[in-house]
Amino acid sequence: METPLTQHIVAGRKPLSLKEYEQVGGYQSVRKVLKEMTPTEVQNLVKDSNLKGRGGAGFGTGLKWSFVPMGPDAAMPKYLVANADEMEPGTFKDRLLLEGNPHQLLEGMIVAAYAIQANISYVFLRWAYKLAAQEITKAIQEAYDAGYLGKDILGSGYNLEMYLHTGVGRYMCGEETALLNALEGKRAHPRAKPPFPQVSGLFGKPTIVNNVETLCNLPHIVNNGVEWYKGLSKSADTGTKLYGVSGRVKTPGCWELPIGVTIRELLEDYAGGMQDGYLFKGVLPGGASTDFLVEQHLDTPMDYASIQAAGSRLGTGTMIILDDQTCPVGFVHNLQHFFAQESCGFCTPCREGLPWVERLLLAIDQGRGHPEDIQALEFHTKYLGPGNTFCALAPGAMEPLQSALKYFREDFERHIYEHHCPWSKVWQPSI
Amino acid sequence: MLTAEEILQIEHEISLVPKRKAACIEALKIVQHNRGWISDESLKDVAGIVDMSPAELDSVATFYNLIFRRPVGRHVILLCDSISCWVMGYEEIRDYLFTNLGIQYGQTTEDGRFTLLPNACLGTCDCAPALMIGNDLYRNLTVDQLDEILSKYS
Numbered sequence: 001m002e003t004p005l006t007q008h009i010v011a012g013r014k015p016l017s018l019k020e021y022e023q024v025g026g027y028q029s030v031r032k033v034l035k036e037m038t039p040t041e042v043q044n045l046v047k048d049s050n051l052k053g054r055g056g057a058g059f060g061t062g063l064k065w066s067f068v069p070m071g072p073d074a075a076m077p078k079y080l081v082a083n084a085d086e087m088e089p090g091t092f093k094d095r096l097l098l099e100g101n102p103h104q105l106l107e108g109m110i111v112a113a114y115a116i117q118a119n120i121s122y123v124f125l126r127w128a129y130k131l132a133a134q135e136i137t138k139a140i141q142e143a144y145d146a147g148y149l150g151k152d153i154l155g156s157g158y159n160l161e162m163y164l165h166t167g168v169g170r171y172m173c174g175e176e177t178a179l180l181n182a183l184e185g186k187r188a189h190p191r192a193k194p195p196f197p198q199v200s201g202l203f204g205k206p207t208i209v210n211n212v213e214t215l216c217n218l219p220h221i222v223n224n225g226v227e228w229y230k231g232l233s234k235s236a237d238t239g240t241k242l243y244g245v246s247g248r249v250k251t252p253g254c255w256e257l258p259i260g261v262t263i264r265e266l267l268e269d270y271a272g273g274m275q276d277g278y279l280f281k282g283v284l285p286g287g288a289s290t291d292f293l294v295e296q297h298l299d300t301p302m303d304y305a306s307i308q309a310a311g312s313r314l315g316t317g318t319m320i321i322l323d324d325q326t327c328p329v330g331f332v333h334n335l336q337h338f339f340a341q342e343s344c345g346f347c348t349p350c351r352e353g354l355p356w357v358e359r360l361l362l363a364i365d366q367g368r369g370h371p372e373d374i375q376a377l378e379f380h381t382k383y384l385g386p387g388n389t390f391c392a393l394a395p396g397a398m399e400p401l402q403s404a405l406k407y408f409r410e411d412f413e414r415h416i417y418e419h420h421c422p423w424s425k426v427w428q429p430s431i
Numbered sequence: 432m433l434t435a436e437e438i439l440q441i442e443h444e445i446s447l448v449p450k451r452k453a454a455c456i457e458a459l460k461i462v463q464h465n466r467g468w469i470s471d472e473s474l475k476d477v478a479g480i481v482d483m484s485p486a487e488l489d490s491v492a493t494f495y496n497l498i499f500r501r502p503v504g505r506h507v508i509l510l511c512d513s514i515s516c517w518v519m520g521y522e523e524i525r526d527y528l529f530t531n532l533g534i535q536y537g538q539t540t541e542d543g544r545f546t547l548l549p550n551a552c553l554g555t556c557d558c559a560p561a562l563m564i565g566n567d568l569y570r571n572l573t574v575d576q577l578d579e580i581l582s583k584y585s
């Protein structure tokens with residue numbers, strides 16, 4: 001089984017320096033695209049590879065790039081941004097790539113920037129990733145010194161500057177248009193689309209925002225080609241995927257595997273199964289903003305279409321496990337507390353609705369709920385669902401709630417009729 | 432008053448962006464790094480240098496969780512209260528800190544040593560529960576590790 005993204009990452013060992021990275025073939029893709037390929041050829045290669053964005057939405061990477069205006073009349077400068085904000089609860093995959101092999105990210109960014117002819121690039125990194133910040137700073141310096149960044153890269157005439165920007169803590173900074181506002185020194189509110197950032201993004205110029213894992217795939221696609229890339233996967237989606245498991249399992253962690261391994265394989269073969277004394281009850285397959293799946297879905301392959309057919313989203317591919325000794329109402333309440341707190345407050349349904357949902361869930365969890373509260377929650381899952389709010393934060397927040405109401409309804413009802421939490425673990429909101 | 436060194440650093444950040452305003456978050460970070468938090472006076476000074484009104488800059492500053500507009504202790508403890516840490520029992524850690532530091536969330540110990548804040552997912556959910564103090568990340572926490580951890584910070 002090939003693991004291109006993580007092959008040079010060893011737990012507990014420092015990431016490869018530029019010299020070491022070059023010795024194992026690093027930066028060959030940069031040489032190749034600059035010397036042998038036109039930007040359009042790179043775009044077409046990535047389109048043919050069928051790489052889908054790993055940031056959560058799963059949009060085709062090559063297709064997304066193809067909306068960037070090209071040629072001598074295109075607005076300049078163009079920008080490329082690596083989205084390394086990673087603040088979704090339960091998600092911890094990009095951290096592995098950032099801390100483990102920063103040069104691979106830089107290499108992918110240079111390929112992407114060349115493909116859209118961007119001359120300025122940013123790594124937008126969340127504040128909490130201190131080690132990653134150190135490693136990326138060092139890697140950027142090494143890349144400048146070796147001539148992979150800066151003016152006239154490797155004598156090709158192509159220029160690219162790269163900067164590290166560390167965020168100041170807000171989930172919304174991960175949303176691509178809000179991220180651009182944050183980079184411009186504003187509140188991280190999302191922007192209206194159209195215009196799409198590909199046409200009018202950072203400082204009004206064409207901009208591509210790509211997830212860290214997405215970008216890390218690029219050197220390998222360029223070096224090994226489309227057929228090889230397709231062969232890595234077990235499903236219609238191509239390549240490998242970083243999958244993670246957290247919760248009451250024996251060996252929580254993060255692994256690079258062919259796209260299409262099943263939830264059961266991840267849970268049992270990689271995460272070692274449930275901890276002794278705990279039973280599996282449900283799973284959020286792709287982070288905090290995805291729908292619960294349950295026992296009957298354990299054999300679902302973790303690819304975009306299969307997870308969607310099962311009623312959820314692959315999202316970030318990092319699963320959070322709900323066990324039988326954890327209260328599902330408390331679980332969902334914790335999630336809604338996060339979303340309510342992180343709502344940017346820009347649009348009314350989300351700003352007002354999420355705190356309402358949070359309060360209803362707290363009341364139910366504390367045994368103060370009424371039967372009609374469940375209906376009120378259901379209304380909210382519709383009113384805050386897709387199309388009713390300005391960005392995808394609120395609809396994302398509704399995914400775990402609507403599916404919890406579907407699969408764990410009895411548990412919600414028991415809280416209400418018994419006037420207490422059967423698990424007696426009442427989660428109190430902070431502040 | 433900003434120091435000459437601070438002004439130099441902020442001007443450098445400004446030189447990297449097309450508009451002075453665009454460097455405002457970097458400027459706040461520089462000042463907070465030196466002073467621990469952003470006082471009204473610092474806010475006014477920074478606003479002046481990045482061409483914003485204090486109110487406009489305050490609206491940016493208060494949006495972000497990790498720009499502190501109130502004084503904090505010498506060490507800020509960021510305790511993850513998100514889902515994986517909740518499932519794995521972070522509340523025990525929280526309660527121990529409440530009791531042993533004698534403070535609640537948002538408060539600072541009397542000796543000015545620690546401020547305790549809840550924080551969204553620290554991105555290390557496979558090693559839950561977790562907290563951060565300054566640049567240091569502590570994972571797979573149990574209550575009996577806490578005394579030793581806290582003793583490292585004076």
Ligand SMILES: Cc1cc2nc3c(=O)[nH]c(=O)nc-3n(C[C@H](O)[C@H](O)[C@H](O)COP(=O)(O)O)c2cc1C
Nearest residue numbers: 053054055083085086087174175176210211214392
């Ligand atoms: C509230 C919110 C937070 C997000 N956070 C992240 C994030 O931390 N990292 C990320 O790559 N994408 C995040 N996304 C998705 C981005 O908006 C965007 O789709 C993604 O960065 C595009 O990269 P990709 O095409 O390579 O997947 C978030 C979306 C929303 C709505």
Ligand code: SF4
Nearest residue numbers: 344345346347350391
């Ligand atoms: S849905 Fe929420 S986070 Fe998104 S724009 Fe509206 S208020 Fe902001």
Ligand code: FES
Nearest residue numbers: 511516552553556
């Ligand atoms: S939930 Fe605590 S680190 Fe992710």
